[in-house]
Amino acid sequence: xxxxxxxxxxxxxxxxxxxxxxxxxxxxxxxxxxxxxxxxxxxxxxxxxxxxxxxxxxxxxxxxxxxxxxxxxxxxxxxxxxxxxxxxxxxxxxxxxxxxxxxx
Numbered sequence: 001x002x003x004x005x006x007x008x009x010x011x012x013x014x015x016x017x018x019x020x021x022x023x024x025x026x027x028x029x030x031x032x033x034x035x036x037x038x039x040x041x042x043x044x045x046x047x048x049x050x051x052x053x054x055x056x057x058x059x060x061x062x063x064x065x066x067x068x069x070x071x072x073x074x075x076x077x078x079x080x081x082x083x084x085x086x087x088x089x090x091x092x093x094x095x096x097x098x099x100x101x102x103x104x
Contacts, residue, residue, distance in 0.1 A: 006034045014045035016081070023050070024057040031060060035067045042074060051082030056090045065099055 005027045007018040015038055020027060038046055048064070050056070071078045080087075080102050088104035091097040097104055 005030055008034065008038070011047070013043065014047065014077075015041070015043045016047040016049055018049045019053055021052050022055050023053045023060050024055055025059045028059045028063060032063055035063065039067075039070060039074060039076075042076065045077040045079065046071065047079045047081050049081045050084055050087045053084050053087050056087050058090075058094060061091060061094060061096050061100070065096060068100065 005020040009016045009018065017034065017038070023031075068078050078101070080100065083102050083104055088097065088102060091100055091102050092104065096102075
């Protein structure tokens with residue numbers, strides 16, 4: 001695993017998280033830490049940019065669901081940008097696309 005798989009970018013009072021190509025259990029601990037840091041910062045909005053994601057697995061989608069629940073409690077808007085076919089198919093297969101508010 002390489003260091004800093006995630007890039008967090010400031011955008012108009014919010015944050016955008018550029019996600020890695022292989023978004024699987026090998027990066028779930030790092031993903032979790034990034035999400036915890038974002039909750040502490042409390043931006044107005046958080047956008048997951050998943051355009052480059054070729055592989056996404058259940059551990060990531062479960063973490064994203066828990067994060068979205070926590071973010072909503074804090075009044076943080078969470079959005080997904082550029083959902084790749086892989087992201088859409090995985091979320092739809094697990095029945096999470098509606099919960100995650102993915103536009104596929």
